[in-house]
Amino acid sequence: MAEPMTPEAAWEAVQLARHQDRPQSLDYVAHALPDFLELSGDRLHGDDKAVVGGFATLGTHHIVLIGHQKGHTLKERQERSFGMSRPEGYRKAMRLARLGEKFGLPVVTLVDTPGAYPGKDAEEGGQAGAIARSIETFAGLMVPTVTVIIGEGGSGGALALALADRVLMLENSIYSVISPEGCAALVWRDAAEASRAAAALRVGARGLFELGLVDKVIPEPPGGAHTDHRAMAERVMAEVRLAVEELLRLDARDRLRLRHERYLKMGSYTVVDSR
Amino acid sequence: MPRSSCAGGMAKYVTIQVTRREPPPGAQPPGEHCKKCNAPLAEGELERSLRVCPHCGYHYPLPAHERVAQLADKGTVSFVAEEVQPVDPLAFVDLRAYPDRLAEAKFETGLSEAFLAALCEISGMPAALGVLDFRFLGGSMGSVVGERFHRLAKAAVEQRRPLVVVAGSGGARMQEGLFSLMQMAKTVVAAQMLVEARLPYVTILTHPTTGGVFASFATIADIIIAEPGAVMSFAGPRIIEQTTREKLPPGFGSSESQLAHGQVDMVVDRRDLKDRLVRCLSFLRGRADG
Ligand SMILES: [Zn+2]
Secondary structure, three states, X not given: OOOOOOHHHHHHHHHHHOOOOOOOHHHHHHHHOOOOEEEOOOOOOOOOOOEEEEEEEEOOEEEEEEEEOOOOOHXXXXXXXXXXXXXXXXXXXXXXXXXXXXXXXXXXXXXXXXOOOOOHHHXXXXXXXXXXXHHHXXXXXXXXXXXXXXXXXXXXXXXXXXXXXXXXEEOOOEEEOOOHHHHHHHHHOOHHHHHHHHHHHOOEHHHHHHOOOOOEEEOOOOOOHHHOHHHHHHHHHHHHHHHHHHHHOOOHHHHHHHHHHHHHOOOOEEEOOOO | OOHHHHOOOOOOOOOHHHHHOOOOOOOOOOOOEOXXXXXXXXXXXXXXXXXXXXXXXXXXOOOHHHHHHHHOOOOOOEEEOOOEEEOOOOOOEOOOEHHHHHHXXXXXXXXXXXXXXXXXXXXXXXXXXXXXXXXXXXXXXXXXXXXXXXXXXXXXXXXXXXXXXXXXXOOEOHHHHHHHHHHHHHHHHHHHHHHHOOOOEEEEEEEEEEHHHHOOHHHOOOEEEEOOOOEEEOOOHHHHHHHHOOOOOOOOOEHHHHHHOOOXXXXXXXXXXXXXXXXXXXXXXXXXXX
């Protein structure tokens, strides 16, 4: 079994994953997807700016790109709720994914969120159901799907956009069922234990890869992704393109079956002889 | 400190408050008085009324085996997927080791995990019935819950039975890290098997249904029934108040509020639950003469 990171190393990954200058979805667009055409709205309630999406061209393929956008400046971060989506954000993602489905465009998602938006209106507007439906929608797409965890993969709010044929993670990104702070507060009753929680939860990319939970770790430039947006964006989109091309070689029904099998196999348990 | 503090299996969006709302079921029999309305209760009265106070209608928490006994026809129950047992994939140690928490939960509940899966008949209709037990690490969803759900859904499809799942959960099983988050995906994909087979899938949401369970298999059913007074939320009330500084109204996330906001189909008193469930299932079965 993979050894956990030290608390210090785990915390460093958490800090890098949350770095304010870390490239976000629209930075990947700016540096590697020049013809991106943004689309808006969930056609039901509103347009959630925590989730951006639209069409783009990746090599010779048109794709649908959907990603969380936290924002870099305080003003932008407030407008985008720090990348925390409300139900309309998940519904927007589902709508765009179905558009990809209808026109045979591979769907690529970039995940970077502390989690779903925790608010009264979001809850009453069906946050839980929207996340569940989003998972269901992405599970059922006949087109190839690729997810890259580019920063924070925070719990159900991340998973709603992260069910895919291929799940890639940046070297210093994190993906977790609960924030290290939340975990520390719950079990250690001390949020200051967050670094220990981060290590115990194995939030880092390398550890999750070793546990078989993600498919590939994409290296970052020395110092972290924020030091060179262009290099990072080019590298990520090259990896996504490889994954999409590999997936396009599969028969659509096989691809769907393999995706379902992948998620039905998820888990770590033992089977004892009950007879 | 209530014993519910051992429900360390709960994810981000769960507040300790939720678990402290009431003592664990069974640990403290309510005695002669209802702990909600203080009305006197005759001996055995609460059990006869399915653990609903006959005076105020308060729904007491229900252990999984009792739930199965209330919904399934007598003598028709066979438990399945018990062979799926937990491991400690991350060697997770916080203040205590995860295996110790599991051992304690097993000892205190008599269950081998938080999800009890059964094949049974409900008013003569063959069905697959799953029940989450909140007493077992807060009904948190780890790999075993996901795999038992999967096996139950598979059995339902193979035997052409509807799937009925009673949820009650603090969320994800934190000690299994990302494996537990993936159970949201797994259970949703498993439930798709029923969609493809055009078989009914009904969920019954009990107090509390939160976090990863609420945002996965609980809310994609054909019909969603809630028990009165249950609280459902994805993010816990404390997280909401801390993050957004919003003051939450009384009754936030309650079954009645969820009904008003269009998130569940009906709120059904436990004493009417079996009848209502049977009506739902018979409509979903298709032909009136079938
Ligand atoms: Zn009472």
